[in-house]
Amino acid sequence: MNSFFLQGLHHPFITPAHLITLIALGILLGQQAKRNGYSALLIFIAFALASLVSTRFYRTDIHAEIMLLTLAGSIGILTTLKLPLPNWVTLIFAIIVGSLIGIDSASVVIPGLKVSKIHADMAGTFVSVSLILLLICLLSQFINKLWDGITLRIIGSWVFASALMVLALMLAPLGYQLKAGQSVIQSLTENINFIA
């Protein structure tokens, strides 16, 4: 059982879209007032848990990783601009990111695999994503106090660039190019369907 829990802990580190989005959300929350940051953190934990549990009963085919990377890029820009954001904006980001990470961490159905092992794996993932977000949030709160928060804004721009790079690599698995008479949207849709 322990090995499955450890595998779960490992999960966000082998899923770039999850890690980048957690970093993005963590630095955004670290940039906000402490109280707002912590309430968004709790909301994230609640939604990540609920959506992870929901995958045992319902599965969806949404392109969660693409959505997460798009969100990570947007959050990266917001962090770089350091705009004063109302509390509800960070809460909405926390809800969406938590839900998408939970949904995208659905366990694979393997006939014969004990339910307890699947639950151990899911518990590992849940603990891992929650701790990563908490640590990044705490670290960002500290960094935000240095040099008027410039360092955090630079990290925000790196997150934006990283999200864009991973997104580009995901959308071009075999060399992305437009076919004759094909619009960018049609081509992107084709690539997204291919990835799915």
Place this chain on the structure above:
Amino acid sequence: MALANNVLAGSFHYEIDVMTQLVSKQKNKLNTIQMSWLYDEKISKMLLQDEDITPAKRQHTLNTVGDLIMTDLQGLNYFTQIQVNGRNLTSVQVKDYRIELIDDKYLRLLFNIPLTQPIDMHSANISIRLADPNGAAMLIYDKAERITIDKTITAKCVVKLINHEEFEHGKAAQLVDIDC
């Protein structure tokens, strides 16, 4: 094929090396389809992870894993779609199965899919498609010789194994076409 080690990873895949025998108990009648599935090392290890496979408990553990696999597979129609002359065969619960561990690395599952009624093999066309609807398992026949027919079936049958170079997620990678 890139193989991930985490059961939560979206791109998780594993391989099952398949052998099939068409079993006949009456002349020229097909009664049972016998399957032999050899699981790859990674998934065998995963299914046996944290389980007691010491000599004293080994068989008991394997039987428990086998029971779990067969219970789960029943809901997934044993990953098997069989058509006779273009008509789908209805699934019947598999009761005859056993599981073994080969070289302490690979799980092999042997089971018999009973047919509701015997099929006359004269002029019959049987197609078999094996696919995991969740897209994780890749069930593969290495070559057409992996599909064998009992000698009591005297009708001349031609076995063709058609590999699909591209196939949708959760669909069969191969088609077994048996023309008698």
